[in-house]
Amino acid sequence: MDLVKSHLMYAVREEVEVLKEQIKELVERNSLLERENALLKSLSNNDQLSQLPAQQANPSSTSQQQAVIAQPPQPTQPPQQPNVSSA
Numbered sequence: 001m002d003l004v005k006s007h008l009m010y011a012v013r014e015e016v017e018v019l020k021e022q023i024k025e026l027v028e029r030n031s032l033l034e035r036e037n038a039l040l041k042s043l044s045n046n047d048q049l050s051q052l053p054a055q056q057a058n059p060s061s062t063s064q065q066q067a068v069i070a071q072p073p074q075p076t077q078p079p080q081q082p083n084v085s086s087a
Contacts, residue, residue, distance in 0.1 A: 041049065
């Protein structure tokens with residue numbers, strides 16, 4: 001019985017570590033996307049920003065229109081990509 005309990009505890013600890021790493025990566029990615037979003041907002045004009053709520057009401061064309069809108073001039077330094085390890 002102790003062997004089963006020990007094995008289960010080890011498996012749970014291992015899974016907790018994997019989930020902690022995934023959370024860390026997602027937080028980093030979220031932070032990166034928030035910075036990118038702020039950059040895109042700062043580089044866009046008011047006409048483009050005013051079109052966003054109308055695009056969200058029509059999801060079928062949103063991705064195509066946003067691809068056109070969200071292409072500002074390239075910044076001098078691209079945002080750093082987080083290190084993503086394959087699990």
